Amino acid sequence: MIRINCPYCGERDHSEFSYGGDASIKYPSLEASEKEWTEAIFFRKNIRGFQLETWHHSNGCRMWLEVERSTVTHEIKSVRPCHPDLQKVVENNK
Amino acid sequence: MKSKRLNNLGKIDRDKTLNFTWDNKKLSGFEGDSLASALLANNIGIVGRSFKYHRPRGIFSSGVEESGALVTIGSKDRRDPNVRATTQELFDGLKASGQNAFPNVNFDLGGINNYIGRFFAAGFYYKTFMGIPPFEWGKGTTIWMLFEKLIRKAAGMGSASRLPDPDSYEHAHDFCDVIVVGSGPSGVAAAIEAAEKKLDVILVEQDSLVGGNQLSENDFSTSEIFNQLKSLGIKVMTRTTAFGLYDNCVVGLLERVTDHLSIPDSTLPRQRFWTIRAKHIIVGSGALERHIAFNNNDIPGVMTVNASKHYLNRYGVLTGEDIVIATNNDSVYETANELSEAGANVTVLDSRTNIEIDSNKNFEIRKGFVPYNINGTKKIDSLDISKSENINKIDTINCDQVLLSGGWSPAVHLLSHRGVKPKWDPENACFIPSDTKENITMIGSSRGLWNKDDCIASGVAGATDALNRLGVSKTNYFFPKPGGWKNPIKPLYEVKYKKSRSKSFVDYQHDVTADDVRLAHREGFISVEHLKRYTTLGMANDQGKMGNIIGLSLMADLLNKEIPEVGTTVFRPPYTPVPIGALTGRNVGKHFRPLRVTPMHQWNIDHGAKMIEVGLYQRPWYYPKKMKHSVIHILEKQQL
Ligand SMILES: [Zn+2]
Numbered sequence: 001m002i003r004i005n006c007p008y009c010g011e012r013d014h015s016e017f018s019y020g021g022d023a024s025i026k027y028p029s030l031e032a033s034e035k036e037w038t039e040a041i042f043f044r045k046n047i048r049g050f051q052l053e054t055w056h057h058s059n060g061c062r063m064w065l066e067v068e069r070s071t072v073t074h075e076i077k078s079v080r081p082c083h084p085d086l087q088k089v090v091e092n093n094k
Numbered sequence: 095m096k097s098k099r100l101n102n103l104g105k106i107d108r109d110k111t112l113n114f115t116w117d118n119k120k121l122s123g124f125e126g127d128s129l130a131s132a133l134l135a136n137n138i139g140i141v142g143r144s145f146k147y148h149r150p151r152g153i154f155s156s157g158v159e160e161s162g163a164l165v166t167i168g169s170k171d172r173r174d175p176n177v178r179a180t181t182q183e184l185f186d187g188l189k190a191s192g193q194n195a196f197p198n199v200n201f202d203l204g205g206i207n208n209y210i211g212r213f214f215a216a217g218f219y220y221k222t223f224m225g226i227p228p229f230e231w232g233k234g235t236t237i238w239m240l241f242e243k244l245i246r247k248a249a250g251m252g253s254a255s256r257l258p259d260p261d262s263y264e265h266a267h268d269f270c271d272v273i274v275v276g277s278g279p280s281g282v283a284a285a286i287e288a289a290e291k292k293l294d295v296i297l298v299e300q301d302s303l304v305g306g307n308q309l310s311e312n313d314f315s316t317s318e319i320f321n322q323l324k325s326l327g328i329k330v331m332t333r334t335t336a337f338g339l340y341d342n343c344v345v346g347l348l349e350r351v352t353d354h355l356s357i358p359d360s361t362l363p364r365q366r367f368w369t370i371r372a373k374h375i376i377v378g379s380g381a382l383e384r385h386i387a388f389n390n391n392d393i394p395g396v397m398t399v400n401a402s403k404h405y406l407n408r409y410g411v412l413t414g415e416d417i418v419i420a421t422n423n424d425s426v427y428e429t430a431n432e433l434s435e436a437g438a439n440v441t442v443l444d445s446r447t448n449i450e451i452d453s454n455k456n457f458e459i460r461k462g463f464v465p466y467n468i469n470g471t472k473k474i475d476s477l478d479i480s481k482s483e484n485i486n487k488i489d490t491i492n493c494d495q496v497l498l499s500g501g502w503s504p505a506v507h508l509l510s511h512r513g514v515k516p517k518w519d520p521e522n523a524c525f526i527p528s529d530t531k532e533n534i535t536m537i538g539s540s541r542g543l544w545n546k547d548d549c550i551a552s553g554v555a556g557a558t559d560a561l562n563r564l565g566v567s568k569t570n571y572f573f574p575k576p577g578g579w580k581n582p583i584k585p586l587y588e589v590k591y592k593k594s595r596s597k598s599f600v601d602y603q604h605d606v607t608a609d610d611v612r613l614a615h616r617e618g619f620i621s622v623e624h625l626k627r628y629t630t631l632g633m634a635n636d637q638g639k640m641g642n643i644i645g646l647s648l649m650a651d652l653l654n655k656e657i658p659e660v661g662t663t664v665f666r667p668p669y670t671p672v673p674i675g676a677l678t679g680r681n682v683g684k685h686f687r688p689l690r691v692t693p694m695h696q697w698n699i700d701h702g703a704k705m706i707e708v709g710l711y712q713r714p715w716y717y718p719k720k721m722k723h724s725v726i727h728i729l730e731k732q733q734l
Pocket of ligand 1: 007009
């Protein structure tokens with residue numbers, strides 16, 4: 001039901017993208033406890049409102065994007081590349 | 095009813111004759127006709143039988159709100175039941191037939207239900223769960239299963255074909271800045287205003303022609319408007335219904351691509367299911383005229399006033415000879431004038447007394463009168479009338495048609511899909527849309543504006559609202575106030591019949607009478623949602639487009655409350671029925687899901703394996719016995 005403004009390709013239909021899941025998760029180190037890993041892999045917040053999620057422009061530039069999307073209205077607040085260095089490149093080229 | 099085709103008037107092409115059949119009878123109409131107008135031109139009054147009582151029913155309207163003229167189109171694998179004859183375009187070779195009747199709609203054995211009707215009152219279906227009183231005979235699941243079969247057989251509509259659907263359907267996606275729903279004066283004004291400000295605009299119209307209710311005007315030119323819209327680069331989609339609004343400005347559309355063609359192009363899909371992502375939605379979906387509940391208000395020959403105007407000026411069909419118009423508002427007088435000019439003998443009953451009407455005295459106006467009872471069974475013989483103040487039969491008028499206008503209900507359905515509850519406007523006796531934070535703007539008579547200039551002004555205002563919200567402009571605008579008639583409307587929903595056992599229909603299609611609403615109240619089903627489910631009011635495939643407000647007002651009366659205190663039912667998508675085939679699209683047969691095979695697939699087939707689906711993969715299930723030895727032999731040999 002949404003259109004995503006890819007920073008590389010421009011605004012495209014969501015059918016070009018694949019959903020990647022929660023983008024706010026920080027994976028623990030390999031040495032971390034089982035409990036930490038369990039939480040990182042299985043436990044998700046069921047957010048009502050804006051959530052940060054990853055989308056893959058799989059039928060386009062094939063870049064991973066971080067999308068801020070409302071789970072209530074599908075409204076999209078922001079779209080940026082996932083990789084922090086690429087975020088800077090995109091910012092500088094604006 | 096004595097309806098006939100006129101030699102002048104109408105937007106039909108009298109040089110192109112189209113042949114069609116109605117219940118195997120050969121008839122003809124003209125290019126530009128709807129099935130309903132062609133039937134009326136051939137003076138066919140009875141086109142269906144009602145759901146429960148099998149009462150003869152005629153054509154009530156000229157549009158999507160139709161609840162009488164539901165017919166079956168086509169035959170064999172292309173049999174399409176419950177098609178509204180009023181929206182089906184006529185084509186050469188069309189085959190149509192009446193439904194819910196045996197042997198036919200003119201003589202139906204099921205008509206007996208009309209006389210034993212008191213056993214089929216509201217809640218009848220639920221009561222069979224409890225057995226038949228007084229001894230609760232037949233209580234229990236087994237016997238109820240038997241009842242259910244009988245009930246289902248007796249009550250119902252047309253039946254669908256059991257053969258696979260030979261047609262193909264498509265899914266399509268599109269996007270735009272502004273989508274305008276409805277091509278009436280307001281919708282066209284909004285589309286033009288938005289397009290002139292360089293926005294990307296889609297205009298959607300469910301009819302085959304643009305114009306909305308202006309198509310019922312004598313001097314209206316649809317092609318002129320169409321060309322103007324095209325020249326501004328507006329994408330005009332006709333024969334396309336916006337059936338629902340969804341999250342974040344998504345509109346669902348159903349485009350009927352080949353339903354109006356006698357020989358469809360085999361490369362085209364029958365229908366196309368569109369998902370449109372817009373930045374702003376402007377809805378000019380118009381308003382629907384209500385009927386009035388009084389005894390026998392369903393006899394063939396009863397119609398809404400606006401429908402008659404439509405048949406006259408769009409199709410060149412005069413729907414009656416001696417016409418009585420019953421109204422409580424100003425919208426009927428132009429129609430009365432035109433019908434009398436076309437040769438009908440017209441009498442107007444206006445329930446109001448203190449009104450000023452400019453008319454050229456071609457017809458009689460009886461102020462302070464209301465319809466009381468129609469005499470006749472398969473056609474109207476006469477109409478009993480009453481004073482609006484003191485309800486009682488005082489006079490009888492001989493006539494063959496009764497046209498009704500109980501006021502207009504703005505089509506707030508699409509906004510309701512977004513969870514926005516409409517608000518009651520007591521001055522205009524209708525629900526009007528409330529404001530919403532979403533990028534949706536209601537314009538025209540779907541806002542409760544009855545005057546064409548106001549509608550156009552509201553269209554421009556709606557487009558300005560869209561431009562402001564999209565950040566293109568910052569212009570002040572205002573919407574005209576609801577209303578626009580010279581004399582105020584006086585609420586009139588039901589004229590109560592004095593004798594018992596009246597058949598005063600609120601919802602024509604599901605045979606819900608005013609008495610059924612009272613029964614629901616007596617048995618405690620006073621919430622609107624309970625009333626709806628207990629009586630099935632508004633649950634037929636017209637979704638209560640004509641009757642809902644009447645049902646609400648009756649319940650409000652019984653509860654001694656105002657209509658807004660009783661509430662309004664929530665409209666859900668779709669606005670008009672969407673075929674399952676269109677929802678499915680191309681995903682049928684072997685396209686239902688991908689076929690995955692292993693590298694050994696051909697080998698397995700060659701050796702007679704019976705295959706089984708494992709996930710998406712085809713795997714051998716077993717090798718039938720006669721193959722057993724050779725298979726083992728080969729397996730051993732190849733060391734598999
Ligand atoms: Zn991209």
